[in-house]
Amino acid sequence: MNPAILIIEDEYALAAALATVVRRLEATPVVAASGQGGIDKLGAQAFALVILDIGLPDMSGLKVLEKVQALPQPPPVLIVTAHGTLDTALEARRLGAREYFLKPLDLGGVQRTLREIIGTSRPATVDTKMDTTMIGASEPMQRAFAVIAQASGCDAPVLLQGPPGSGKSLAAQVIHRHSARAEKPFVTFRADEWPAERAEPAMNEALAKAADGVLLLDEVSSWPKPLQASLMHQITAGTVKARLVGTASLDLAARVSECAFREDLFYSLAVLKVSLPALRECTSDIPALAASFTEGLALSADTLAALKAYSWPGNVRELQTALTHAGAVCGGNTLLPHHLPAGMVTVEQSGHLEEAMRRGLQAWLDQKTTTSEDSMPNYDDLLETVETAMLDILLKRFEGKPTRLAAAMKMNRATLRRKLREA
Numbered sequence: 491m492n493p494a495i496l497i498i499e500d501e502y503a504l505a506a507a508l509a510t511v512v513r514r515l516e517a518t519p520v521v522a523a524s525g526q527g528g529i530d531k532l533g534a535q536a537f538a539l540v541i542l543d544i545g546l547p548d549m550s551g552l553k554v555l556e557k558v559q560a561l562p563q564p565p566p567v568l569i570v571t572a573h574g575t576l577d578t579a580l581e582a583r584r585l586g587a588r589e590y591f592l593k594p595l596d597l598g599g600v601q602r603t604l605r606e607i608i609g610t611s612r613p614a615t616v617d618t619k620m621d622t623t624m625i626g627a628s629e630p631m632q633r634a635f636a637v638i639a640q641a642s643g644c645d646a647p648v649l650l651q652g653p654p655g656s657g658k659s660l661a662a663q664v665i666h667r668h669s670a671r672a673e674k675p676f677v678t679f680r681a682d683e684w685p686a687e688r689a690e691p692a693m694n695e696a697l698a699k700a701a702d703g704v705l706l707l708d709e710v711s712s713w714p715k716p717l718q719a720s721l722m723h724q725i726t727a728g729t730v731k732a733r734l735v736g737t738a739s740l741d742l743a744a745r746v747s748e749c750a751f752r753e754d755l756f757y758s759l760a761v762l763k764v765s766l767p768a769l770r771e772c773t774s775d776i777p778a779l780a781a782s783f784t785e786g787l788a789l790s791a792d793t794l795a796a797l798k799a800y801s802w803p804g805n806v807r808e809l810q811t812a813l814t815h816a817g818a819v820c821g822g823n824t825l826l827p828h829h830l831p832a833g834m835v836t837v838e839q840s841g842h843l844e845e846a847m848r849r850g851l852q853a854w855l856d857q858k859t860t861t862s863e864d865s866m867p868n869y870d871d872l873l874e875t876v877e878t879a880m881l882d883i884l885l886k887r888f889e890g891k892p893t894r895l896a897a898a899m900k901m902n903r904a905t906l907r908r909k910l911r912e913a
Contacts, residue, residue, distance in 0.1 A: 493538035493608055494518045498528035498554060499570065500547050501891045503907075504595070508541055511601045517608065525549035529557050537565045538608050541600075542587075544571040544578060545889040552578070555585045566607050570595065571632075572889035576624045579639035580668055590636045592629070593890040624657060624664060625782055626775045629886060630767035634661070637764045642668035647734045649759045651742065652766030655807030658737040659708065661764060666704045671733060674703030681713050690720050697724070700732035710759065711738035711745055715752070722755045734759060769802040769809060779806065783813040788824045796827045796835045851876075874912075881909060 495512045499505040500523045509519035517538065522528035525546040532540075540558055544551035551569065558564050569582045572593040579590055589603050626635070641648045642665050650658040659678070666676045679696035681689050696705055707713075707721075724730050736742075736759040745751035769776070776797050780789055789797075793816075802808055816829040827835045858867055888895040892910060896903040 492516055492518045494520055494535060495604070495608075496520050496522065496528060496531055496537045496540045496565075498522045498525065498540065498546065498551070499543045500524060500545075501543075501893070503892070504543075504570075504593075504890070507595075507597060508600070511597055511604065514601065515604055515608065517604075523547075525551065525554045528554055532558060532561065536563075539565050539604065540567045542567055542569055544569060544582075545891070552581055552585065555582065555587060559586050568600070568603065572886060572891075575627060575632075576635040576638060576664070579635045580642060583639045583643045590639060592632050592636060593886075624660060625778050626772060627778070628767075628772035628775050630765075630771050631775060634764055634766050637762060638665060641665045641762050641764065644762075645670065645733055646761040647759050648736070648762045648764060649742065650735065650737045650764045650766065652739070653768050653805055654739050655805035656766040656768060657806050658739075658766055659706065661766060662704075662706050662735045662737065665735065669704075669733075671703055675700050676704045676706070677732075678706040678708055680708040681717055682709065686714065689714070689717050693717065693721065697730060697732060702731045703733070705732040705734055707734060707736040707759070709739060710736040711740040711742050711751065713751075718752045718755050722752055722758065725755075725758050736760075769805040773798045776809070779809060780813055783810050784817055784825065787817055787820065790824055790826050793825050793827050793830070796830065800834055877909070881906075885910070 495517050497505050497508045497512070497519055499508065499521070502523075505521050505523070509521060512519040520531055520535075520537070522531050525548050528540075528542070531537075542551045542554055542558075546554070551571075555567055555569070558567055564586070566588040567586065568589045568591060569587045570591050570593065571578065582590055588607060591600060624631075624635070624638075626632070638661055648662070648665060650661050652658050663676065666672060677696050677700040679693055681693070684692045721730075725734075738745075742751055742756055742760065746753050746756050777789075777794055780794070780797060797809070797812075804811070812831050812834060813825070815831050816825045820826075820829045855872075858872065884895055884899065885892065888898065892906050893903060895901070896906045
């Protein structure tokens with residue numbers, strides 16, 4: 491008898507696509523369009539696996555996950571979400587979710603995962619503490635949170651990559667705090683804090699202090715070759731008992747290609763890789779980040795516009811410093827653009843978001859139309875590019891659900907679906 495797989499997803503097109511994937515595996519799809527509908531079906535028959543959307547119309551998918559885990563023999567659960575937070579990812583892992591997928595789904599990856607786990611036993615639940623320590627609803631941060639949650643539920647070495655100030659050390663602390671080694675030591679070692687002749691003894695002292703806890707190897711991409719060789723020798727000899735977590739502001743794979751970093755050490759550290767994005771790639775997260783840094787102070791619309799227009803070379807660390815400065819010089823309850831550090835806000839940047847949008851559009855059009863009239867791009871093609879980008883952003887805001895987007899924006903659903911197909 492073919493195994494049955496329950497798909498709890500309210501977006502019809504996605505549910506249909508998942509059902510097709512399930513049938514390819516010679517399994518029987520059963521679809522529920524709401525959380526309660528899924529719970530009812532779970533009570534009526536046994537399932538080999540559950541695919542569960544977090545954003546359901548009647549309740550959170552996490553509530554459904556709790557119901558699944560309360561069953562006498564709970565099936566494995568794959569979580570699907572469009573706007574995951576770190577809390578969501580960690581809570582899903584704590585409740586026993588097997589995998590965590592972000593929209594838009596890689597259906598090929600979903601199919602491979604389904605094939606691997608159908609018929610296997612459910613893994614042990616990871617007990618994690620729930621407290622929000624990292625913020626971000628943008629797609630790059632969601633993907634980082636998904637891997638952070640995976641790293642929190644296992645004991646493998648982790649490599650955290652991202653530009654300076656993007657939160658690599660904080661992510662390492664989150665992984666430690668929510669891991670099985672949470673009560674063990676967390677030790678940080680920075681090679682550049684030591685003269686060359688003292689670096690290796692200092693690293694050995696840090697390894698001894700970390701014992702069977704966690705050793706954070708900060709900015710490992712800049713380590714000299716002799717220190718890399720020393721650590722690799724100890725890993726090979728089996729004398730390293732601590733879980734190793736490395737951070738790198740430079741692309742470590744590129745450093746390997748340049749022969750500046752040992753390939754064997756790279757693969758020893760990069761069992762799990764977390765990529766933390768630059769803040770300029772996650773400007774939609776700035777309001778939430780700013781609120782967490784300003785301790786109740788309000789930000790004017792022009793201040794938020796200025797923060798979003800700035801390039802943030804120092805990333806989240808620079809944002810926190812800028813807002814701490816603004817809070818110190820603000821005499822009232824609202825942060826205004828002139829409270830930000832000097833040079834951060836120009837007259838143009840203190841305008842409305844529409845002005846920032848026009849400046850970006852102007853630069854893009856200048857690039858596309860700097861050519862002869864005979865080779866000028868087609869207007870409809872330019873318009874399609876702009877509309878595709880706009881629809882992509884809007885769709886993410888509505889959890890990847892065209893029906894919700896169409897209703898909220900007063901669009902014709904058929905027209906929206908056609909535009910999305912053509913994009």
